[in-house]
Amino acid sequence: MARSDKRQMRLAAFLSGLGxxxxxxxxxxxxxxxxxxxxxxxxxxxxxxxGKFDFGFIADSTFITKDSTPYFLSRLEPxxxxxxxxxxxxxxxxxxxxxxxxxxxxxxARQLASLDLISGGRAAWNAVxxxxxxxxxxxxxxKLYDHALRYRIADEYIQVVKGLWxxxxxxxxxxxxxxxxxxxxxxxxTLNHKGEFFSVQGPLNIERSPQGRPVLFQAGASEAGRELAxxxxxxVFSGSVEDPVQAKAYYQDIKRRAVAHGRSAGDILIFxxxxxxxxxxxxxxxxxxxxxxxxxxxxxxxxYLSRYFSxxxxxxxxxxxxxxxxxxxxxxxxxxTAEHYLRIAREQQLTLRQLALRAxxxxxxxxxxxEQVADRLQALFEDQVVDGYILxxxxxxxxxxEFVDQVVxxxxxxGLVRREYExxxxxxxxxxGFPVNCHCSSEHH
Amino acid sequence: MARSDKRQMRLAAFLSGLGxxxxxxxxxxxxxxxxxxxxxxxxxxxxxxxGKFDFGFIADSTFITKDSTPYFLSRLEPxxxxxxxxxxxxxxxxxxxxxxxxxxxxxxARQLASLDLISGGRAAWNAVxxxxxxxxxxxxxxKLYDHALRYRIADEYIQVVKGLWxxxxxxxxxxxxxxxxxxxxxxxxTLNHKGEFFSVQGPLNIERSPQGRPVLFQAGASEAGRELAxxxxxxVFSGSVEDPVQAKAYYQDIKRRAVAHGRSAGDILIFxxxxxxxxxxxxxxxxxxxxxxxxxxxxxxxxYLSRYFSxxxxxxxxxxxxxxxxxxxxxxxxxxTAEHYLRIAREQQLTLRQLALRAxxxxxxxxxxxEQVADRLQALFEDQVVDGYILxxxxxxxxxxEFVDQVVxxxxxxGLVRREYExxxxxxxxxxGFPVNCHCSSEHH
Numbered sequence: 001m002a003r004s005d006k007r008q009m010r011l012a013a014f015l016s017g018l019g020x021x022x023x024x025x026x027x028x029x030x031x032x033x034x035x036x037x038x039x040x041x042x043x044x045x046x047x048x049x050x051g052k053f054d055f056g057f058i059a060d061s062t063f064i065t066k067d068s069t070p071y072f073l074s075r076l077e078p079x080x081x082x083x084x085x086x087x088x089x090x091x092x093x094x095x096x097x098x099x100x101x102x103x104x105x106x107x108x109a110r111q112l113a114s115l116d117l118i119s120g121g122r123a124a125w126n127a128v129x130x131x132x133x134x135x136x137x138x139x140x141x142x143k144l145y146d147h148a149l150r151y152r153i154a155d156e157y158i159q160v161v162k163g164l165w166x167x168x169x170x171x172x173x174x175x176x177x178x179x180x181x182x183x184x185x186x187x188x189x190t191l192n193h194k195g196e197f198f199s200v201q202g203p204l205n206i207e208r209s210p211q212g213r214p215v216l217f218q219a220g221a222s223e224a225g226r227e228l229a230x231x232x233x234x235x236v237f238s239g240s241v242e243d244p245v246q247a248k249a250y251y252q253d254i255k256r257r258a259v260a261h262g263r264s265a266g267d268i269l270i271f272x273x274x275x276x277x278x279x280x281x282x283x284x285x286x287x288x289x290x291x292x293x294x295x296x297x298x299x300x301x302x303x304y305l306s307r308y309f310s311x312x313x314x315x316x317x318x319x320x321x322x323x324x325x326x327x328x329x330x331x332x333x334x335x336x337t338a339e340h341y342l343r344i345a346r347e348q349q350l351t352l353r354q355l356a357l358r359a360x361x362x363x364x365x366x367x368x369x370x371e372q373v374a375d376r377l378q379a380l381f382e383d384q385v386v387d388g389y390i391l392x393x394x395x396x397x398x399x400x401x402e403f404v405d406q407v408v409x410x411x412x413x414x415g416l417v418r419r420e421y422e423x424x425x426x427x428x429x430x431x432x433g434f435p436v437n438c439h440c441s442s443e444h445h
Numbered sequence: 446m447a448r449s450d451k452r453q454m455r456l457a458a459f460l461s462g463l464g465x466x467x468x469x470x471x472x473x474x475x476x477x478x479x480x481x482x483x484x485x486x487x488x489x490x491x492x493x494x495x496g497k498f499d500f501g502f503i504a505d506s507t508f509i510t511k512d513s514t515p516y517f518l519s520r521l522e523p524x525x526x527x528x529x530x531x532x533x534x535x536x537x538x539x540x541x542x543x544x545x546x547x548x549x550x551x552x553x554a555r556q557l558a559s560l561d562l563i564s565g566g567r568a569a570w571n572a573v574x575x576x577x578x579x580x581x582x583x584x585x586x587x588k589l590y591d592h593a594l595r596y597r598i599a600d601e602y603i604q605v606v607k608g609l610w611x612x613x614x615x616x617x618x619x620x621x622x623x624x625x626x627x628x629x630x631x632x633x634x635t636l637n638h639k640g641e642f643f644s645v646q647g648p649l650n651i652e653r654s655p656q657g658r659p660v661l662f663q664a665g666a667s668e669a670g671r672e673l674a675x676x677x678x679x680x681v682f683s684g685s686v687e688d689p690v691q692a693k694a695y696y697q698d699i700k701r702r703a704v705a706h707g708r709s710a711g712d713i714l715i716f717x718x719x720x721x722x723x724x725x726x727x728x729x730x731x732x733x734x735x736x737x738x739x740x741x742x743x744x745x746x747x748x749y750l751s752r753y754f755s756x757x758x759x760x761x762x763x764x765x766x767x768x769x770x771x772x773x774x775x776x777x778x779x780x781x782t783a784e785h786y787l788r789i790a791r792e793q794q795l796t797l798r799q800l801a802l803r804a805x806x807x808x809x810x811x812x813x814x815x816e817q818v819a820d821r822l823q824a825l826f827e828d829q830v831v832d833g834y835i836l837x838x839x840x841x842x843x844x845x846x847e848f849v850d851q852v853v854x855x856x857x858x859x860g861l862v863r864r865e866y867e868x869x870x871x872x873x874x875x876x877x878g879f880p881v882n883c884h885c886s887s888e889h890h
Contacts, residue, residue, distance in 0.1 A: 023625065032620040032627075036652060038563045042532070062551065064650045070627035074618060074652035077552075077559035083528035084563045087487070102549060106507065106583045107522075114522035118483045118529045137646035138551045173519060175477040180468065180742070182515035201582035205509045207481060207519035297625070 010388025017396025022069040035075040051404035055093025063134030086119035093426030095124035100157040102139035109164035121210030121425030126217040151224035167203030189439035221336030230257030269387040275362035301356035370406035455833025460501040462841025467514040480520040496849035500538025508579030531564035538871030540569035545602040547584035554609035566655030566870030571662040596669035612648030634884035666781030675702030714832040720807035746801035815851035
């Protein structure tokens with residue numbers, strides 16, 4: 001599991017496919033129920049595995065209203081979907097989004113450890129705090145906790161989950177038929193956590209999983225999110241790399257914070273999401289991009305935008321006039337994304353139409369020939385703006401297939417990505433260390 | 446999906462195998478990690494599917510201590526395990542045990558609906574209330590609610606889950622690429638549940654699943670449990686059929702209660718668990734049974750017994766003297782099972798050793814040749830003591846394989862069980878009706 005000397009570009013893919021935007025399902029080549037059909041999840045996972053990707057990822061969110069855009073209305077639940085994908089793949093990492101705000105840490109720890117056992121060490125957890133009022137109303141509450149409090153809860157929640165994952169030492173289960181010795185109970189540890197938000201006794205009723213602990217992802221962009229990620233996460237989903245200067249500042253900030261917490265810069269990997277469109281020629285790629293873009297209606301794009309502001313009513317503004325000053329709407333919702341949109345609207349004097357289309361559909365950054373796309377991926381990677389990429393398939397799963405068929409071989413020829421998996425586990429393939437059990441005394445390791 | 450005219454015997458199997466008792470893992474033919482290895486779950490499921498069984502079942506419980514017996518210490522979480530099994534099977538029903546005491550109804554509804562979509566309509570939920578103090582301590586609590594309150598909570602919880610499963614009408618998702626019509630939002634319904642224990646807004650962000658609602662199992666044996674089952678469940682896991690007179694009284698009681706709640710007697714199916722051991726001759730079967738029974742140590746059998754009484758310390762009593770009067774210990778734990786054991790100990794003047802062995806290992810009721818076992822299954826079925834059986838594999842998964850290879854063909858020849866699945870869904874195969882969406886006005890159906 002030793003990391004290879006050369007820094008390697010990481011690749012990952014969204015398995016549940018929105019496509020390039022919320023109406024991409026209308027394209028003839030799109031699977032129209034790609035959010036709720038396990039067959040398309042498995043197809044995407046198998047393509048990603050053929051491309052030797054590090055992991056497949058399932059985003060999540062549970063609150064819907066009549067203003068929700070198509071993709072959100074019906075989708076498979078991530079951990080169940082990934083358990084099914086696990087049975088149909090063998091090396092691809094499997095990252096499930098699960099909330100820290102409306103669930104029991106014991107159950108989350110157990111389901112993720114179970115996925116790690118089922119998949120032979122390929123589970124990852126994207127811990128999210130939930131960003132819409134309606135999330136709380138689906139779970140017995142009235143109001144969402146404010147942003148800062150959600151992150152304090154998340155921090156303790158993740159500590160509890162990690163502690164539960166260490167309930168058993170790695171070699172506790174003997175299962176010796178001859179002697180009848182099943183498990184060494186001295187290697188079972190009771191957590192007895194009593195914190196500010198959670199009280200959890202333990203131990204977890206599942207042996208330590210192949211990765212020791214499933215890989216932890218976070219999508220920290222706000223101050224609280226960055227701190228949480230730097231302290232606890234193995235990898236971070238960042239936003240776009242549209243603005244490479246800003247993206248590099250983010251990259252350096254996260255690495256710096258990790259180091260400040262006593263970790264090494266390589267202990268945390270940074271993955272922005274991208275939506276590549278590959279064509280035989282640049283014109284061909286632009287044509288494909290345009291063909292999909294034309295399927296997006298402006299009213300749906302506005303609805304998509306409004307979700308980041310807790311379904312704020314943007315329809316009160318004219319489509320083709322610059323947006324007025326909107327204060328800090330969205331501050332307790334998708335805080336950083338909302339702030340980002342308000343800032344670019346202000347700085348670039350965007351109209352509502354321009355902002356909505358920008359939010360709802362991918363730009364031209366990774367549209368081009370396979371060589372052009374590879375060049376851009378390489379440049380950002382080598383400039384240490386990113387450690388890797390997580391791919392949206394502009395048409396699910398066609399975009400992913402085109403990328404794997406056409407771009408991956410170029411990246412392989414350049415020695416940027418693997419030709420074969422180095423390890424059996426996601427942690428091994430990502431070059432992350434095996435986490436020492438927090439309950440073990442040092443002589444065990 | 447019409448029920449065939451002739452009443453059909455139902456068969457099901459435990460997929461996660463304890464074996465005949467908690468030390469059966471020591472047998473050379475046993476998979477020693479059958480509680481935590483997805484490969485053995487899948488193998489058992491594929492054997493059951495080859496035998497045209499109705500469903501595979503995963504029991505569950507989360508609290509462990511140093512007094513727990515081997516099987517409980519490390520086990521896969523049911524819904525993740527069944528999602529993986531779903532990907533490796535095509536017709537077998539998949540029943541997951543999930544608690545109503547320490548979880549969010551929104552998440553439970555969603556994970557089960559997701560399993561139903563993933564499996565193409567094969568999901569079932571065994572709703573349990575949790576019976577050990579330690580369960581509460583793993584989930585933020587100190588004390589377990591008393592038995593009656595747990596059942597009141599369960600009743601409301603199940604209502605919420607059923608309501609959430611009806612968030613979308615069956616034909617709400619159009620996904621018409623031409624018109625761009627993705628979903629009919631008039632067919633989306635918000636639950637707005639505000640009850641005594643739960644407040645859940647909805648709607649669920651998942652389309653109505655292939656079964657409308659996953660099949661609901663309950664294991665009601667106490668008064669509260671029987672009422673809950675009769676009102677809400679599609680099927681009941683009963684205890685043993687060791688005493689056929691008592692088992693028949695139970696059967697009639699549940700059917701009578703269901704009818705009293707306005708349901709038909711056929712709307713609820715009753716499944717006791719059995720542990721068959723099939724041999725070439727009766728002597729051969731008895732030898733196999735003895736060979737496994739001899740692996741059980743008395744101290745582990747006593748530990749197994751004590752779990753039903755919240756780990757009551759039985760070691761204070763002599764092994765070979767009749768048990769003293771023990772009052773109502775266990776009343777807030779596994780209430781009915783505890784009462785059952787105390788009653789037979791009293792009535793039959795059992796010693797601790799006799800009671801522990803009786804609790805921890807199966808009797809001789811279904812030990813014999815394939816013909817003998819088939820005869821006994823048939824007699825109880827035709828006498829309306831049961832609607833079917835759920836099989837423990839005395840050695841996992843060998844016992845199940847022997848049963849499918851040797852007993853199932855006899856039952857098929859007698860016209861008691863199917864030769865081919867009648868339907869794609871579990872509900873269809875069980876002959877249960879398709880549940881009408883509670884939010885639909887009658888003109889929709």
